[in-house]
Amino acid sequence: MTRTTATGIHPLDHLVLPTRSLDEARARLTSLGFVVAPTGIHPFGTENCCVFLADGTYLEPLAIGNQQAALDAAAEGNVFVKRDRAYRDSRGDEGFSAAVLGTDDADADHARYVEAGLSAGDTLSFSRAFTDTSGKSDVASFKLAFASASNATDAFLFACQRINAPKVDRTALQAHANGAFGIVEVVAVSDQPAEQSRLISVAVNDPAAGDEGNAFPLPNATLSVLGAESFTARFGVPAGSSTKLRFMAIVFAVRSADATSSLLAANAIQHDIAGNEIVVRPASGQGAAFIFREVP
Incomplete structure (x- = not known):
């Protein structure tokens, strides 16, 4: 493969x-x-x-x-x-x-x-x-x-x-009721986001990684590293304590944000809606913030 x-x-x-x-x-x-x-x-x-x-x-x-x-x-x-x-x-x-x-x-x-x-x-x-x-x-x-x-x-x-x-x-394992069909972004926080460029560029085998600021484009997703304030401003989720690097959020692609929101509501899952994204805060058994983004 x-x-x-x-x-x-x-x-x-x-x-x-x-x-x-x-x-x-x-x-x-x-x-x-x-x-x-x-x-x-x-x-x-x-x-x-x-x-x-x-x-x-x-x-x-x-x-x-x-x-x-x-x-x-x-x-x-x-x-x-x-x-x-x-x-x-x-x-x-x-x-x-x-x-x-x-x-x-x-x-x-x-x-x-x-x-x-x-x-x-x-x-x-x-x-x-x-x-x-x-x-x-x-x-x-x-x-x-x-x-x-x-x-x-x-x-x-x-x-x-x-x-x-x-x-x-x-096939059956990939048919999710919430409509998720992929991961479009992984979001980390860091006290010094720019200092993570070397680690990430070596890990992903891309010497140019980080040239676009703190977003690292992979062939099938983006890995983003944000400061704590930027992370909270974007998702409304507390970034937690100081850290060199900590993964915090996963952005999933869904076909219909309305359908995903309806399922979450029916299952009594608290969530916030911001534009075309739905934010579900971490909980026991869900170690990251889950963001559902409507993708055409």
Whole structure:
């Protein structure tokens, strides 16, 4: 599966949303109108219940399923588990810890991260079972390479190479009642937004990233880094405490804002409407602000 564009710039692959409980995340995401996939179990103590979108991106709510296995994996140097633990220790068990980029060569990404002094640790290869809504199962295999600024615990980025894509039908998993069909923007906050340019440009493999200010265009979405005041002014959501970099909001594309608003109202989900966008503040099981934007 080709994940890197001809220019070499990496697309958005998925987003990691730590949560205390997959049951809580599943209930919240279902009430927001998403179809949630069956639980996926990692071989190192974590587990997820993903939300797949028609544009090929997805959300990964992540919980600790086996505490001892996660502790053992972290002690053995598993960067994914170590960074999840660092995030939870810093921000709590509900949040938005990582933006993940698609790649065809995680080893090459790791080499770039090391050369730039931005590697968060060794690469990680693993496989897990994947099951669709009909119960059909296959094996998904991945290789990950990690990037982070030094001493940063609130956010990291990593490249994900899909070694084996499951041969299952995701159509039913992508038919969301809220009308969401893709992710158009990922929004982070920073005390010094301009200083994030180097980390992000290396992570996405785009030396020119940041030339357009604090918006970093990816092939399939935009990654934006805002100051706290700008973030709150735009979405009406508090930015929280001081941070080098913290992911805060996900902007989904929907066909009809009216239809999405009606579903949220019917499910008693508090939301605010601003122009063609609907803002749902973070809640337990939903670690980020969810913004639904009407896209023709």
